Structure formats: C-alpha cells, structure tokens
Amino acid sequence: MSTMFETKAILRSADAVCFDVDSTVIKEEGIDELAKFCGVGDAVAEMTRNAMGGNIPFKKALTERLAIIKPTRDQVNRLTNDQPPHITEGMMDLIVRLQQRNVQVFLISGGFRSIVEHVAARINIPLTNVYANILKFHLNGDYAGFDESQPTAESGGKGLVISLLKKERGFKKVVMIGDGVTDLEACPPADAFIGFGGNVVRQPIKEKAKWFVTSFQEITAELEDKK
Template sequence: MSFDVVCFDCDSTLSRIEGIDELARRNGIFDEVAALTDAAMNGELALEEVYAKRLELIKPDKASIDWLAALYISELVEGVVETVAALQANAKQIHIISGGLRQAILPLAAQLGIPEQHVHAVDIEFGADGGYLDFARHSPLAVSGGKARICRRLRMQHSSLVMVGDGKTDLEAKQAGAYMIGFGGVVRRPLVEDQADCYVADASLTAILPHVL
C-alpha cells in the first residue's frame, strides 16, 4: 500500500514523551495531569474534558516550552530520522498532527526537515514577559474529532493519506477516510491495537515503512 501523505502524531510516536505530562512533572503535578492524559488517550474521557484543565494546572511559560522542545528532540523514538528520510526520498508529503503544543513541536519538525506549515498542533499564547496567557481555544486539536478535521482538509488535496499514532485521537483519522497505523513502540493501548487498520509494536518507527511505501 502506498500513500501520498503520511501524518504522524508526535507524543509517544515521534518522541518517547507525552509533552504536557513532562511539563506537569517539571511543576510537581505529574500524577494528576498524567491521569487526565491517559484517560483521554484510552478513550475514557473526551479530549475537551481534559485539555483546558491540564494547561490551567501547569500554566506553561515560554521558558518551559523551550525546555520541552529540547526534550522532544533528545527523546526521539528509535528510527524516526531514518523513517522520515525514507519517506522524503520517496517524495511523500509529511505532516505532524498533534494535540500537543505547537511551539514545542516546531524545533523537532525543523530538525526532521518537516515544513512549519505541515505542523498542526495547539498554539500557546504568552504575555510580554513570556508568562502563560492561554491556549488557542479555537484549535480543532484541543477537542475530540480534531484530527479527523485536519485529515479531511488534507484529503481535499490528496487522494491517499495515512495517520500513524498511539492514541484514541489518532483513530479519528479513520472518520476522514484515512488509513490508520497504530504505533505501540512506546505505549501499547488495547483500544488502538483493536481498532487500527494495522498495528506495529516494534520499538523502531522504521517498522511502519513496509506499510506506507
């Protein structure tokens, strides 16, 4: 099977971490926030029920977002660089579709050679002093069904699209007619394993290549 566009989740797919959980750990509130994240990724709570709540608890400032950006890169999943290079060599268009924080994901995308306009995530708003103000509440990626909306938009221009990810929100791509590959190299979620079109449990992301080229 071959696809024109290959979309990746970021957290627990391109990078081993869950970004918002790591910001919470830095602030000493990891257990509380991680429980909310896990409930959303396992389909127990709707994303919109946890999104604002987590950020209001953490209030990430610009310095913590810069810290997280470096952590995303240092915790790259095995085989990410090779996977992206192989897809680019085969003229595939690559996008990142994430419910994570866009300013923290952009440096990772730049390192992989993925254009800024192909990074779909949630923007954070800072004050003049770099303190946390709010997040982009209009973003489709802060609510359930958001990844399906982004995939639908992409499918208006491209005939075939695949989404690679670890969580329930990544399964939403199927609502947009996308093929969905579940990636369990970091976290194995029974719901995703059961409902994905194809499931890869290898620790290296390169295991997806036979399914997308």
C-alpha cells in the same frame, strides 16, 4: 473496512502520511513532561490517564491540565532546550524513505506547537506541515490559555486537519499513524490508519487497527520491498 493487506497497499500509494507526535514520533507525552518540568507531574499524569481511559472531551481535558500546569513562556522554552524529547528509533529512516518517494509528511498533535516545531526541525519536516495547539502568554510571559480555534484543540481535531489537507492541498490518499484513540478516529477521513505500539501499547488500538506495528522499521520495510 480495510484489511492489513489493503492498509499496506494504501501506504505504498499514499501521497501524504500524517504522524501523531506524543508516544509516536517522540517517546514522551509532551504535556506530562511539561507538567513534571513545572513541578505538578503527578496531578497531571493522573488526569492524562483519566482522559485516555474515560470519555472526557479533549478540550476539557486540555483546559483542566493546563490550568494546573500554568506554564510560563520561559518554562516552555527551557523544557525544549534542557530536556529535548527523544525521537523514536527508526523515525528518521522512515521519513527519509517517504520523502524519497515524494510523499508529504505531516505532524498532527494535540500537544503544543512550540514543542512540536522543535521536533519537526530535528526530523526535517517543514513547519508548514505542523498542526498542533498554540499556547498563549501574557506580555510578561505568564500563561494566558491556549488558542481554542485550532482544530487540534477539539475531539476529532486530527480528522478535521486531514479533511482540510485533502481539500486545500488536493491529496488523494492519506495515511494516519499513531498510538491513540484520537489517531484511530481520524480514519476516515484518512484512507488508512496504522496503529503504533513502539513506545506504549494501548489495547483498543491494538485490537481495532487493521495493521498494528511495534517499530517504524516494519513500515519502512514495507516501502523498501515493493515499488
């Protein structure tokens, strides 16, 4: 297992860095915001807490929460237009720094592609570097489920995406950054994991991450100091 020192060394030599989105790149939890927007915020927030705390399989938790929300295509579009998510402080500087170093940046989210693409566009990440769940709608725009074939719809999905990136794009060193258990569990196959507590501190992550930060500036500073 790597120490903080080794984690920092891997970051400095990484050819790809993957970010979780909810409570990491953005301050909100996308599914909870969508639930609030659709008028079922309390019921879904309670389920999110249970999903985070208990060992409910990710797909089951996602299915159950979406069955309560039943978001229409119009509601999802209005949410991103009317209440765009807030980008976490320091995120943009870190991405610029990584891109200056020719590091590929990816967003890997258990949230929804329609919302994550909106975030990616704002922080200058190509949509080909976005992995997230895809909501399905009937022709009239009503909710019709989600694409269960996406790796991000499964427990362990973020690790599957990272394995895929290594295989298909030939990355040698991949770093995962995030606030949750699904991010921690993606290492391995990620070569290093950085726990992020800038929006919410989850105790298991703080305890288990070899390097735990509460601001993106800490990561950017590590890249500034040494070549």
